[in-house]
Amino acid sequence: LDLSTFFLGRPLTAPLMNASGVWCNVNGQLHALAESEAGAMVTKSCTLLRRDGNPEPRYHTLSMGSINSMGLPNEGHQYYLDYAERHDYENKPLFFSVAGLTLDDNLTIVAQIQDAYTPALLELNLSCPNVPGKAQIGYDFDALDVILAEISSAYSRPFGVKLPPYFDTAHFDEVADILNRYEKVNFITCINSIGNGLMIDMDSETVLIKPKQGFGGIGGEYVLPTALANVNAFHSRCPKKSIIGCGGVSTGEHVFMHLLAGASLVQVGTALYEQGPEIFVRLKTELATIMQEKGYKTIREFQGKLKTL
Numbered sequence: 001l002d003l004s005t006f007f008l009g010r011p012l013t014a015p016l017m018n019a020s021g022v023w024c025n026v027n028g029q030l031h032a033l034a035e036s037e038a039g040a041m042v043t044k045s046c047t048l049l050r051r052d053g054n055p056e057p058r059y060h061t062l063s064m065g066s067i068n069s070m071g072l073p074n075e076g077h078q079y080y081l082d083y084a085e086r087h088d089y090e091n092k093p094l095f096f097s098v099a100g101l102t103l104d105d106n107l108t109i110v111a112q113i114q115d116a117y118t119p120a121l122l123e124l125n126l127s128c129p130n131v132p133g134k135a136q137i138g139y140d141f142d143a144l145d146v147i148l149a150e151i152s153s154a155y156s157r158p159f160g161v162k163l164p165p166y167f168d169t170a171h172f173d174e175v176a177d178i179l180n181r182y183e184k185v186n187f188i189t190c191i192n193s194i195g196n197g198l199m200i201d202m203d204s205e206t207v208l209i210k211p212k213q214g215f216g217g218i219g220g221e222y223v224l225p226t227a228l229a230n231v232n233a234f235h236s237r238c239p240k241k242s243i244i245g246c247g248g249v250s251t252g253e254h255v256f257m258h259l260l261a262g263a264s265l266v267q268v269g270t271a272l273y274e275q276g277p278e279i280f281v282r283l284k285t286e287l288a289t290i291m292q293e294k295g296y297k298t299i300r301e302f303q304g305k306l307k308t309l
């Protein structure tokens, strides 16, 4: 599936969706997303069985974003398969996020998605930073190679991966080399939260969240430059794959920047958590205004056309 035509070919001026994990854990939230102005939507990353996740407080708003250590709370994969069966795909495409705790769990879940033959698009989450004792697959390049080989042979359709942020050119090169060896990896979602940040309450002199001594993934405005860099790095290194941008989006300008950097579709996390699905109306309007001011009729005219000096 080529996301760029799937979304850019359509009259959408705002290919927008939620970031997995935000407003997508339970049916009521999923229904609200389905009814929203978002162009697509994704389910909460699921494990084989239901999980409570980490003890609360596990999410906190920050002056320029958020910190979270949710711990992969979800209703278990069958719950989201049931939702995927009921979803109205004419209304908007559905992405199905999977974050199994083991390779076997991932294979079991993916096999059931295969058997259910849902039109949902698999987004394999390789970047959850908050399960104590579980290193991120996205930062273990051998494990990354193995899971892509296993999923590619177990799943017959195109799928995508949700990557953590990288901060070193050698890592962009190495991860892109691995991804380019898997033609079934049709899209790359950059970025997940910047793992293991820490913020402090000045009055009580304590951390803000309970799990992991206060360490958690950072989202929001703080991560925009890192998100744009990862979108652009993989856009230039993986010409046959679509990039879904995620990270730091709260205005139409941010959406425009992600698209210019190479994204075909843009996810919203922290700002959606704070403002709810109505945000998609504002982002669509703001992007359309920017496009009008710049004289662009379609996204294709500027998508991926970031200029260097």
Ligand SMILES: O=C(O)c1[nH]c(=O)[nH]c(=O)c1I
Binding pocket: 021, 045, 068, 069, 070, 071, 072, 073, 099, 125, 127, 128, 129, 130, 131, 192, 193, 217
């Ligand atoms: O703690 C979480 O549930 C979580 N939190 C994130 O910031 N990213 C993720 O992929 C996940 I699975």
